[in-house]
Amino acid sequence: MHVAIAVLTILVSFKWGNWNNWREYHASMFFIATGGLLYEYMVKDYSLWKFHPDFLYGHSMVVIVYALITMPVSIFLFLSHFPKGWSERLKYILLWSGIYIAVEWVLHVFRRITYDNGWKFWYSFLFDIVMFSVIALHQRYPFRAYILSLFIIVFLIAYFHVPFKF
Helix, strand or coil: CHHHHHHHHHHHHHHHCCHHHHHHHHHHHHHHHHHHHHHHHHCCCCCCEEECCCCCCCHHHHHHHHHHHHHHHHHHHHHHCCCCCHHHHHHHHHHHHHHHHHHHHHHHHCCCEEECCCCCHHHHHHHHHHHHHHHHHHHHCHHHHHHHHHHHHHHHHHHCCCCCCC
């Protein structure tokens, strides 16, 4: 199922992605990939959600597929059609958050993702809204997005009592 999501995301990007301007979105694609890998590294022993592998590979490979393929390509799609007006932006962020939570719901139903250490399914929708908002901010004001991300990370670590090891 994880492979199917990655392949579908790539195929959709060829149909609807703004490939003429992909370099414009590259930094934000890298930002989301780095965030995904950093999350996995920081919470390796205390994850809030866990992907369960399909038949071809283990958990680490699922994380790599999402962090290096699915997430950056979907962010490319998200940014390819990001609207100008504020009300349209809010609707667009909610639309993409809805897409993400729908995909996660399918993964949850088929037991390809589970939640641990206090995380709940509906938290993912809130997280998606924040994530897409920060990505939109990063596209225009990267430094502000980095600072905001640090506050979000500190909040999540404190709220979910993630043991922080140096």
